[in-house]
Amino acid sequence: MLQGVPFCILDKSVSGGVHPCISEGLRVRKSTVLAVLTVICLLAGSVLAGSIEEKLTYQGNKARITVGRIKTKANRCSARMAASFGEMLSTALTNNPRFIVLASGEDLGEITDEIRFAQSGMVEQGKGPKAGLMEGADVLITGSVTMFEPNAKGGKLGLGGTSWKSKLLGGVHLKLKKAIMGLDLKLIDIRQRRVIFASNVEGKSTSWGVGGHGGGWGRDGSLIGGLGIYANTPMEKAIRVCLNNVVEEIANKLPSSYYRYKGKGQYTKQYGQNQAQGQTQQASQTVSQPARRSSSPPAAAEKPAAAPKRTIRRGGCDFVPGQKTLWIDDLSEDEVGEFPFNNKLDTGNFEVVDIGGEKWIMATTDGKLIPKTGKIKLPDKYTVELDIYNSTGASNAPYCSLRLWDAKHKHLANLHYFSYGASFDLKGKGYGRKDMKTFHAKGVHHLRLMVNPRAIKAYIDDTRIANVPNPGDFNPASFSIEPHGNCTEKKPLYFRGFRIAAGGK
Structure with a gap:
């Protein structure tokens, strides 16, 4: 018998079925896998149960908060x-029973527009929203x-290899992939402009991709907006872990004095007393000063105050990406150093390169690349997106044009990105x-x-370049x-990331 390796004499009398030695190995493998899956299910169930129980049973005071701009x-x-992470954070905080999340940014602008419209006299009297009834947030999260x-x-973990264990365990090997997201979090008292709390929050993901004869792991729902390209990747898990950690950090570190709202328009007793005391002191100061009779002749009538200056508010970036992808070139099947397969070369030199673990298409000459979209049928509402990476930031960096053509290959539109601006x-x-x-x-x-x-609207980053109404006969074919x-x-x-999607605003 070889030392360290169980020796099994094959009995010629055994005909058909599985030899007891191999059968025993399979039973060991099966029991091990079942034990691991049981532990995972118990852990996931306990976390989910705790979350649901907290949401159903929490009866404490709430904090009024609003989510500001998340920068990069x-x-x-x-x-x-x-910005997409900020939207996800707002949704996650809304689902937390400790917080009342108030609208901000573009949402607030649309709300005020509706209130102005209701007060314009065009809405049935007494039926529209009134000014002065909005709730105020105490804390800004940015x-x-x-x-x-x-x-x-990452790394790799093998289970089996080339020994007898490989036959029993099916030659399973696991590839370790990691992703990380970090956020500098700030909580600001809106009234006092003081930073209440600041912290760095991270989300890390370790994903074991199963190779050989192994299986795979599930995932959550799709990400929104610009984060959608990381769906079903370790980065998606890192984003969600970071999001969960941010919500927990806010819930744990926000001082208890900010949990002032009891519901039904009522504040906590202590906070209500502070407000009442302030109002009482102001009223007492007014009453304690008796009116003085003046012996001087009455002053001339004052001139009416000048009309206040009107504030002009313009619409910001209202781009909403389509949610149903019709065509995308994510470079997932392309190898570094090769020509991007999902495109047709017209002129120039293009190849797939790796930049920090991400695939990009590199152009080393002026040229023209045509995505193989085929005879794509565009709906009434759709969006087109393309990411550009500027590696230098210099004013003489290369330009890029995203062009649209009709069925007769006649030029329809051009979104042009150049060294100091953009045009459409x-x-x-x-x-x-x-x-x-x-x-x-x-x-x-x-x-x-x-x-x-x-309309047709064109954007670079968060800036709208053009807004062309009534485009008429506009049917891009390529x-x-x-x-x-x-x-x-x-x-x-x-x-990278050329994408056509149905939907939008």
Whole structure:
């Protein structure tokens, strides 16, 4: 018998079935897997049960909060991705029974527009919303994404190998993948402008991808907005872990004095007394000062006060990405160093490269690349998106045009990204241009179109470039991505994520 290895003499009398030695190994493997799955289910069930129980049984006071802008300081996280995380954070806090989440930003602007409309005399009298009834938030939640690593270093764990155990365990091997997201979190007292609390919160994900004859793991629902490209990846788990940790950090670190709301319009007793005392003191000061009779002649009538200046408010970035993907080039099946398979080469030189663990298409010459969208049928509402990576931030960085063509290959529209701004033209006529240095800052930028029967809107990052009403006969049949501006090996253009989706605003 070999030392350390069980020796089994095969009995020739055994005919058919599985030999007892192999059968025993299979039973060991099966029992081990069942034990692991049982532990996972128990842990997941306890966490879920705790969350549901807290939501159903929590009867304490609530804090009024609002989520402000989430910025980005990480190269691989765009402004759109950070904004999407802010929306997810607002939703997660709304689902927490400790908080009353109030609208902010664009939502607040739309609400005030509705109130103004109700007071304009065009709405049935007494039926519209009135001004002065909005609740006020006590705490503003904001932050910056400081770490965004979709492909951190990983490793591999083998179960079996080439020994007799490999036959019993099926040659299973696990590939370890890691992803990390970090957020600098700030809680600010709105009335006093004081920073209540600041902390760095992280979310890490360790994903074991099963190879060989193993199985796979499940996942949660899809991510929103710009984070959708990380669905079903370790980065999605890292984002959700970070989101959960942020909510817990807010719930645990927000001082108890901010939990002032009891519901049904009532504040806590202590907070209500403080407000009442302030009002009483103000009233007593007014009453304690008797009116003085003046012996001087009455003053001339004062001139009426000048009318207050009207504040002009303009619409911000109202881009809403389509939710149903019709076509996307995520480069998942492309190898580094090869031509991007889902595209047709017209002119130029293009290849797939790896930048920090992410795949991008690199153009080292001016040229034209045509995505193989086929005969795609576009709905009434749809969006088109493309990500550009500026690796230098220099003013002489390469340009890029996202062009749309009709069925006869006649030029329809062009969203043009250049060194100091962006422009949009429709059927050869210019409809918008913005000269902004931020468009060519180092990092990822987004070219986006939102099309519906009422208008065509063009955007760079969070800035709207053009808003063309009544586009009429606008039926793109193909698209092209055209880098130019003297692209070279030392000064290439990087792009990725060309996506067409049904929906939008």
